[in-house]
Amino acid sequence: MKFKSCIRGGCRSFSVVACAGVVLLIAGSVQAQNLFVSVNGPGNGAICEFTPNGNESIFTTNLDQPRGLAFDSAGNLFVGNYYGDIYEFAPGGTQRTFGSVGGILVGAAFDSAGNLFVSDYHGGYIYEITPGGTQSTFASGLTGPEALAFNSGGNLFVANQQNGTITEITPDGTRSNFVSGLSFPAGLAFNSNGDLFVSNQTSDNITKVTSDGTKSTFVSGLDTPNGIAFNCAGDLFVANTAGHDIVKITPGGVESIFASGFGVGEPVGLAFQPVPELQAKATNGTFQLTVSMPSPYYSTILQASTNMVNWVSVYTNTPAFTFTDLTVTASAQRFYRAVLGP
Numbered sequence: 001m002k003f004k005s006c007i008r009g010g011c012r013s014f015s016v017v018a019c020a021g022v023v024l025l026i027a028g029s030v031q032a033q034n035l036f037v038s039v040n041g042p043g044n045g046a047i048c049e050f051t052p053n054g055n056e057s058i059f060t061t062n063l064d065q066p067r068g069l070a071f072d073s074a075g076n077l078f079v080g081n082y083y084g085d086i087y088e089f090a091p092g093g094t095q096r097t098f099g100s101v102g103g104i105l106v107g108a109a110f111d112s113a114g115n116l117f118v119s120d121y122h123g124g125y126i127y128e129i130t131p132g133g134t135q136s137t138f139a140s141g142l143t144g145p146e147a148l149a150f151n152s153g154g155n156l157f158v159a160n161q162q163n164g165t166i167t168e169i170t171p172d173g174t175r176s177n178f179v180s181g182l183s184f185p186a187g188l189a190f191n192s193n194g195d196l197f198v199s200n201q202t203s204d205n206i207t208k209v210t211s212d213g214t215k216s217t218f219v220s221g222l223d224t225p226n227g228i229a230f231n232c233a234g235d236l237f238v239a240n241t242a243g244h245d246i247v248k249i250t251p252g253g254v255e256s257i258f259a260s261g262f263g264v265g266e267p268v269g270l271a272f273q274p275v276p277e278l279q280a281k282a283t284n285g286t287f288q289l290t291v292s293m294p295s296p297y298y299s300t301i302l303q304a305s306t307n308m309v310n311w312v313s314v315y316t317n318t319p320a321f322t323f324t325d326l327t328v329t330a331s332a333q334r335f336y337r338a339v340l341g342p
Helices: none
Strands: 002-004 014-019 022-027 035-041 044-050 056-063 066-071 077-081 085-089 095-100 105-110 116-120 125-129 135-139 145-150 156-160 165-169 175-179 185-190 196-200 205-209 215-219 225-230 236-240 245-249 255-259 266-272 277-283 286-292 300-305 312-317 321-325 334-340
Touching: 035 066, 044 066, 044 077, 044 255, 056 077, 056 085, 066 116, 066 266, 077 105, 085 105, 105 156, 116 145, 125 145, 145 185, 156 185, 165 185, 175 196, 185 236, 196 225, 205 225, 236 266, 245 266, 277 334, 286 300, 300 321, 312 321
Parallel strands: 066 105, 105 145, 185 225, 225 266
Antiparallel strands: 002 277, 014 022, 014 334, 035 044, 035 266, 044 056, 066 077, 077 085, 085 095, 105 116, 116 125, 125 135, 145 156, 156 165, 165 175, 185 196, 196 205, 205 215, 225 236, 236 245, 245 255, 277 286, 286 321, 300 312, 300 334
8 A cells, every 4th residue: 555645735644553464544643844945036046945943055046036836746846937937956956947938937836647837927827837848828818827736636726916816727727716805815825624725915914715715814914925835744834025034834823933034035935845655565464664755865764653652763764765564463563654854
């Protein structure tokens, strides 16, 4: 059985419990992910990388007003810029130009098939680009399309800044108005429950929208919020553009400053790196847990527990690798989780 620890439309992390000849999947583990931030500054743009505890490093520089960020299933980071170019970065930072569609690219998102969707703000277009680089127009006639996000059903949601609406588009291109009455929506993100969160730039707040379109204010008092993203613990991160900082908001609405000190730079787009995939197998009393990553760039720590409370690191390696545990029996079950290493 293969279990992905991050799903489209919001992260969800899993543990695996092993008994003799039986493998069960249960929710519970939290993955440590690095946060990537596009920063616009006078004469230069950059991508910053932050560890979960807030340590910052420069991932790349000398970009032209980088905007939307999105990771593909191979762990590569894609960045759209103000002039219609799309850059691809391998986990180690190697850069290449993936494509150019013209316009002002401000939003980016991948569907489950690995196609990249980008929004052209001024032209009102959504472009679809296959993994091989073939470009086509997926939607047109939108009103200032900004952020993009896919839900778990594969439908694309588009923030239309100029009329304060969110458009829902099915894979076959059918459109409907999902919600209206927003205030210059700039960022979109789904949580693990399927609720859509929207950053409103002119009202400086975050709106929560349930699957039936019911709106409520999740948090207010921000400073021109832009890109937003959830980590696998369910915390919402907000690019506070005018405030020149990143705000972290827990599921209960508790706010804190995660990162600051951007100087004259303005944080715009946010994206969290992918997390490991777990594949569990129990055969003749022997339990094996295989850990894979889209890229071998991230060290991964396997942790075990007998009670889902106290966790002990049992193995560390760079994926892909398989850990065999000969101690698992029907009377001595253990729970497992994979956590990204430093």
